Amino acid sequence: MTDSSAPTPFPLVTGRQKGYERSAVDAFLAAAREAFEQGAEHVDAEVVRAAAFPLVRGGYAVMPVDAALARIEDAFAARERERAIREQGAAAWVDAARRDAQDVLDRLRRPEGERFDRVGLLRFGYARAEVDLVADRIAAYLADGAALTPEQVRQTAFRMARNGYREEQVDAVLDAVVGVMLAVR
Secondary structure (H helix, E strand, O other): OOOOOOOOOOEEEEOOOOOEOOOHHHHHHHHEEEEEEEEOOOHHHHHOOOOOOOOOOOOOOOOHHHHHHHHHHHHHHHHEEEEEHHHHHHHHHHHHHHHHHHHHHHHHOOOOOOOOOOOOOOOEEEHHHHHHHEEEEEEHHHHHOOOOOOHHHHOOOOOOOEEEEEEHHHHHHHHOOOHHHHHHH
């Protein structure tokens, strides 16, 4: 049982709201801190980006935890970039980031409604029109340098719709975009 009078690192949700399970967040953050301090490679920016926690009543408020995770991901990405540049050279690092960006751009330049697989007529996926709007914005960033931040991409949310885009594919591309953005910071 958790001592309710003890200070918490994040605000707690109240009432019927759900937040991230406190013990899961605390355990992940402790492991990430240890890995970062020891220079361990089993935790990296991608692992932080993929972190997910159960939603429960009385948990940590989602937005402050997500903001902390974004800062942690940035720190891991900066260290990974420095390590790769030191080991492979700046030109190889830039070439790899450029290839990743081109892969994403190629997908996002597909015709609207066809950029990702659909889930089917009776199933729910991400609303295609909303995803296509975000895809256009990301494509403008990648092709022309339009203004866009990793935080804006991380905070992207879509409504669910029948015959929508497959969530896993969209999420994977958004993760790849954040990876590219952090690589070239």
